[in-house]
Amino acid sequence: MYRTHTCGELRLANAGEIVTLAGWVQRTRKMGGMTFVDVRDRYGITQICFEEQPSEGQTDACNTLFEQANKLGREYVIQVTGTVNERSNKNKNLPTGDIEIIASKLVVLNESVTPPFTIEDQSDGGDDLRMKYRYLDLRRTPVRSNLELRHKMTMEVRRYLDSLGFLEIETPMLIGSTPEGARDFVVPSRMNPGQFYALPQSPQTLKQLLMVSGMDRYFQIVKCFRDEDLRADRQPEFTQIDCEMSFVTQEDILQTFEGMAKHLFKELRGIELKEAFPRMTWADAMKYYGSDKPDTRFGMKFVELKDLFAQAPGFSVFDDAKYIGGICATGQAVYTRKQIDQLTDFVKRPQIGAKGMVYARVQDDGSVKSSVDKFYDQNVLSALKEKMNAQPGDLILILSGDDAMKTRKQLCELRLEMGSRMGLRDKNQFSLLWVIDFPMFEWSEEEGRLMATHHPFTHPKDEDIPLLDTDPAAVRADAYDMVCNGVEVGGGSIRIHDPELQDKMFRILGFTEERAQEQFGFLMNAFKYGAPPHGGLAYGLDRWVSLFAGLDSIRDCIAFPKNNSGRDVMLDAPACLEQKQLDELYLSLKPVEN
Amino acid sequence: MYRTHTCGELRLANAGEIVTLAGWVQRTRKMGGMTFVDVRDRYGITQICFEEQPSEGQTDACNTLFEQANKLGREYVIQVTGTVNERSNKNKNLPTGDIEIIASKLVVLNESVTPPFTIEDQSDGGDDLRMKYRYLDLRRTPVRSNLELRHKMTMEVRRYLDSLGFLEIETPMLIGSTPEGARDFVVPSRMNPGQFYALPQSPQTLKQLLMVSGMDRYFQIVKCFRDEDLRADRQPEFTQIDCEMSFVTQEDILQTFEGMAKHLFKELRGIELKEAFPRMTWADAMKYYGSDKPDTRFGMKFVELKDLFAQAPGFSVFDDAKYIGGICATGQAVYTRKQIDQLTDFVKRPQIGAKGMVYARVQDDGSVKSSVDKFYDQNVLSALKEKMNAQPGDLILILSGDDAMKTRKQLCELRLEMGSRMGLRDKNQFSLLWVIDFPMFEWSEEEGRLMATHHPFTHPKDEDIPLLDTDPAAVRADAYDMVCNGVEVGGGSIRIHDPELQDKMFRILGFTEERAQEQFGFLMNAFKYGAPPHGGLAYGLDRWVSLFAGLDSIRDCIAFPKNNSGRDVMLDAPACLEQKQLDELYLSLKPVEN
DSSP, X not given: OOOSSOTTOOOGGGTXXXXXXXXXXXXXXXXXXXXXXXXXETTEEEEEEEESSOOTTOOTHHHHHHHHXXXXXXXXXXXXXXXXXEOSSXXXXXXXXXXXXXXXXXXXXXXXXXXXXXXXXXXXXXXXXXXXXXXXXXXXXXXXXHHHHHHHHXXXXXXXXXXXXXXXXXXXXXXXXXXXXXXXXXXXXXXXXXXEEEOOSOSHHHHHHHHHTTOOEEEEEEEEEOOOOOOTTOOSEEEEEEEEEESOOHHHHHHHHHHHHHXXXXXXXXXXXXXXXXXXXXXXXXXXXXXXXXXXXXXXXXXXXXXXXXXXXXXXXXXXXXEEEEEEETTOXXXXXXXXXXXXXXXXXXXXXXXXXXXXXXOTTSOEEETTTTTSOHHHHHHHHHXXXXXXXXXXXXXXXXXXXXXXXXXXXXXXXXXXXXXXXXXXXXXXXXXXXXXXXXXXXXXXXEEESSOTTBOBOGGGTXXXXXXXXXXXXXXEEEEETTEEEEEEEEBOOOHHHHHHXXXXXXXXXHHHHHHHHHHHHHTXXXXXXXXXXXXXXXXXXXXXXXOSOGGGGSSSOOOTTSOBTTTTBSBOOOHHHHHHTTEEEOOOOO | OOOSSOTTOOOGGGTTOEEEEEEEEEEEEEETTEEEEEEEETTEEEEEEEESSOOTTOOTHHHHHHHHHHTOOTTOEEEEEEEEEEOSXXXXXXXXXXXXXXXXXXXXXXXXXXXXXXXXXXXOOOHHHHHHTHHHHTTSHHHHHHHHHHHHHHHHHHHHHXXXXXXXXXXXXXXXXXXXXXXXXXEEOSSSTTOEEEOOSOSHHHHHHHHHTTOOEEEEEEEEEOOOOOOTTOOSEEEEEEEEEESOOHHHHHHHHHHHHHHHHHHHHOOOOOSOOOEEEHHHHHHHHSSSSOOTTSOOOOEEOHHHHHTSOOOHHHHHOSEEEEEEETTGGGOOHHHHHHHHHHHHSTXXXXXXXXXXXXXXXXXEEETTTTTSOHHHHHHHHHHHTOOTTOEEEEEEESOHHHHHHHHHHHHHHHHHHTTOOOTTOOOEEXXXXXXXXXXXXXXXXXXXXXXXXXOBOGGGTTHHHHOGGGOBBSEEEEEETTEEXXXXXXXXXXXXXXXXXXHHTTOOHHHHHHHHHHHHHHTTBTOOXXXXXXXXXXXXXXXXXXXXXXXXXXXXXXXXXXXXXXXXXXXXOOHHHHHHTTEEEOOOOO
């Protein structure tokens, strides 16, 4: 047996016991005739004490032991036997800080060369080194604890769903490619030369087949794959908590998964979310927050100002704008000219793309001082103050533009920036809501046709079904997202179970009958044999863990993530194949044009 | 709300309640003025009763309802509201058999065309139809209950391992290819043209990295991939319960996972396995059972007979044989000549390949009557009887050959066949054991070199390390398999954590330094930074579930399995890609030679 206890386990009550620990040398310090070695494992750190002088009753062996201890390097793997002793100099920051081990035996299980960075909470050597030496990075408590949280979360998800009768059912990873949507990763089949499997972007169609098969309540924590050009915080492989239920309405699903979120917050963060999650229509989310995933930790809702300024034309920017919207930053009238300029630069960045920003300070006397004073008299500015519900000391920020949707998105960025600056986006405060009534379709400039906002199986709202024939762009769907702190953490929809309605949907989306048959024939065929009403939802596990852990990036809750080029720099993958492997797959490589 | 109860839920205590159920029409029967409809969901079946004559207090609406009910077809999806009523004619075979629902409302949620086979326990339409219409096959109780068992098993595995401090950590699916071992499935990388990821055959190296990273106790229920020509009962994607522990000896691992097996048997089958699992060396398993996965539900151990027959030469087959082995089939002396001939044909089949079989019956008077009477006198036959410990009425079966290993494997097949014929292989009896001390290497005729029996990271037994230099073929490993009823359900090893020993191992396996570096450089590099002693094990989940469910094939515990050509006939995958997809991957197809 390598150890009697872990390095996080011993307490004062163990004093006097002879124990054996094993772990990594965190650090060694020589003080007078003593050498102290902190030995670390996943569970904690324990201080080991090596004495130079043999104490009474001990032999000269001690000095050899002492010499051995002084040769230990950082990250050596050691096994130590000794007696648990009460420390004179207790360390209150360490659960094991009341004790130390007086060593009587030391075995070096493995040596270590000097690591490229020290294994400390605050020292990670930078992103490139961290990823190359991820196995060392994972020894650091902040990174390890993210993986511990991830484990606990998946345990609790399973416990919750199992208690409600959900079955976890594995769906295949080697499926067929569907050119609709994002790009698939494909897998050449040696046994079927010239043919390819695809890795699933989600088990969407498979879970719908499971509903046709009567499985009633399905879930799966499952790897999904998407061959996208990686923006920040996307991974080519990611994990979903994928769920589907039969004989349910949207209300049943929202209740079930709101329950799951509450369960997780309670079990993992000790937070009781007692109130029902607010529900906001997509239209309101866009109107008041310029986003389908509003950060509702703070207010600062958009106020539409077009009508107000239209009463007193003169400022051509506003006169020509289709949309004018403002936010009111409480108490920020103290912003200096320089700070205002920074904000203006912020919204003018190419990623945001506003043309400019108008501001108005509400002075202590209630009068308004703005960047457009010369265009508007105090009456208009006073009306602005009223409409914005602004108080003395507040700062009003206004964006305008000729595309309402684009301008709202710009204003959304400004609102979030102000929220951050004002400290209103505390990572330890959680504001959850449902965004519902998403539009069924969105227009794709690229494709020149309507595309499904969620996917082609999403059920339109019953009351909007007549609009499918007359005004499809106005149709809303039984689709919903769970949003937390401005992050979409999950989303789903009620699915179409009526084959005729599904046919109509494919027609509107511009699928020919052949193409629909080719891509989704198996599903449409299955639906002929008695499909139940069903719907579901998928949570992004990586995002969900990041949120609970307060991480900025999903990378840190993934054991071995890939970089922005989709490479695993530790494994050095992907890599070239041997010719023999290509030959067996009947593949050849085409030269890459530069 | 679509239903107030499931179809498996109502009991006599609910009599009088007005309820709503939803599900599939299992069957309809018209009897006099009544129509009975069995409605089915995942949870059970409930009988619905539609009455022709309106009962007292009900309106004429009943007749419309009755007509509606008579139009229902098999597998229609319906929603029924009605009153729970005590049945006069109770069905004791059905948990809901005490009640029926007197229908007051019927909604057809979806119709069904006639399914290609009826949804009954015993009717599956044959393998091809089952796979093509898997979503209908899954409606059948025997198939569905396998998936329910699979869900329960993974829940219990996680519960057990979590309680012991194991963390479930996801390892990546897109990794690097290692041409060693079975063939990888590969995935072309669009962002890294000409390069490929590989899908993991197992997370072996990654879990070892997790041990280097100090994760201490890891597990994962994970999809693995192997591009093999599929023998019966192999799938290109399969699921492993993959585990690894640090600071452990082989004994720690056997204890931990024996505990897991016992936990599963108790929770899932109600079987308490109280005794410690027997441990058998690989050498003994081969000697007494001719297999590294002996079926120990019955004895019939091999007895070596070369020495015995060598005393009385004359029968050239035995004289020339390097190995002669026999088994004693208790009470089977009654076998007719015809039955014996069948057995002889059995062992002579090309898959088994024996040249012939010798038999000896022990008569009631204790004398022996054999097929080689003319070569051996009664003294030798009597000695045979002694050595085989055979009693009057027993049948002795003997195989011989010039390759001991091959002959033992033939005798193994004969023993299993006799076990089956004698009813000694009851699916509801479970006999578990550990096979230990596997040989470190095996000679590959194909490669002309030693290959790792498990993998190149397996630790040799300490006492055999000196043999690495002198007689590597004799080296035994700290490797172990868990065997149940003749099936290997899991296996693993202690890993090498000493970089020098690992180097030596690679040399013996014929890796050049460059090649070792190329394939396993990341692991060898990691090992320089303080690798702890570690080891692990992987269970085959599919096989484990099959065993618990008493299935002959793993296919039936997989929701959507592939056929022997690696095809999913339901999805019709794999399939050809569009040219655009190939172009984006810089790939072209080579013609297949016929």
